[in-house]
Amino acid sequence: MAVLKLEPLDRPEGMTTHEYAHRRLRQAIMVGSIRPGESLTIRGIAEAMESSPTPVREALRRLSSEGALKVLDNRRIMVPRMTAERFGELIALRATLEQHAARRAVGHITEKQIDRLVAIDKAQDEAIAQNDNATALLLNQEFHRTLYTANPDQIVMPMVESVWLQLGPFLGIAMAHVAQLYFVDRHQEAIAALRKRDEEAVASAINADICEGIGGFERAAIENLLRLAGQ
């Protein structure tokens, strides 16, 4: 049996087992610590987190509905393989979705929430300065999430998170084969546009943030990376 090592995770009281399993697996996929092509077994995961197949199966179903996992014809479950084409689609969709989410937030966001964005961005810069990639990644997600969820009726956030999840495995590959991930962002540009309630400028900043960040990989670089990772 494939021995799966999973980072333990804080489990708040009252959280159900399947929810906990979902969180832990999601986290592992998001940061790219499960190799694409590696097959996950229900019993293996259940044993790794000291529970039983039932709640693990529920977690796997949710993750496959979220696009994080793929169910094969054999009913085996694995992290989807990445291709240059799929990567391109993911980046393009991410740009579309997050521009939409940002536009729809501009009319709702308060000055206090914008101040919060400033604080998150500052914390991210500090994490980058200390070469703490994992924390920087998490804070970058928190920046975007905080912006988009300023709209209380927003529907798009789960879809944005789904794209992040699907990009996770590639991040894992990139981190393993690139000496240093260089972070560039357009957060301050977005913040300035938000202060002015300039919807167009906000969308533009978010688009640039995505396209010049993770989306900035050249196609040749991507194919090279994937080849190196044996995909």
Next chain:
Amino acid sequence: MAVLKLEPLDRPEGMTTHEYAHRRLRQAIMVGSIRPGESLTIRGIAEAMESSPTPVREALRRLSSEGALKVLDNRRIMVPRMTAERFGELIALRATLEQHAARRAVGHITEKQIDRLVAIDKAQDEAIAQNDNATALLLNQEFHRTLYTANPDQIVMPMVESVWLQLGPFLGIAMAHVAQLYFVDRHQEAIAALRKRDEEAVASAINADICEGIGGFERAAIENLLRLAGQ
């Protein structure tokens, strides 16, 4: 126990029980035959489709990940209530997502696939002429799905379907309180633009198709409908 009546559904051989349960519930929600606010019980559904709680729970988890169901704090599960604000967000997101999907399909679609779109549109017109709302709705979905999936690496279709699912309950309400759903579409405009491989014109046609179709409800009309339905 709330007695749930579910349309039986064709079950292909080899389809697992949880997949079948997922399909049947999804279908019921999509056409608006489950009233928002009505609480679904695992055992009730299991009994209604002559199976057991385990696979039903998996189906419910998937549907909640797809946005079709909402898990309350009591762990009760229900179809989310609709509000005018949520409806507005859903329509705006639908327009954004489907314009994106359409643009991304233009470069891949073949003449044969465009011919297929023509056939589907014709069948839909016939269904409308015969006042067969259910069939017309299904064919409309098939039109859009066929267009978007012309792109083989496409990622967005599950998200489009998620929005359709979330709009389903409102459709059910509208059908119950409006004498006749008037169908307007921009399919022929989209087809003409596809033949010319005019990405901008395709996106424009899809946008109009959505905004003038289900998205055409005035806010006052929506609030009135929701009030009538006791939401």
Next chain:
DNA sequence: ATTTTCAAAATGTGATCACAAAAATCAATA
């Protein structure tokens, strides 16, 4: 008539078991 109390029923959750299909292992054969 309304509210409170308390027992009974219903419900979500997760562990366990049995079964069939798939994968892996190993011996026999070419």
Next chain:
DNA sequence: TATTGATTTTTGTGATCACATTTTGAAAAT
């Protein structure tokens, strides 16, 4: 050595059971 074939193990699936929590409904009290 490589390949086939049979046996064993592993795995996904779904039904069932026990437990804790919630909901329900009726009786009692205000």
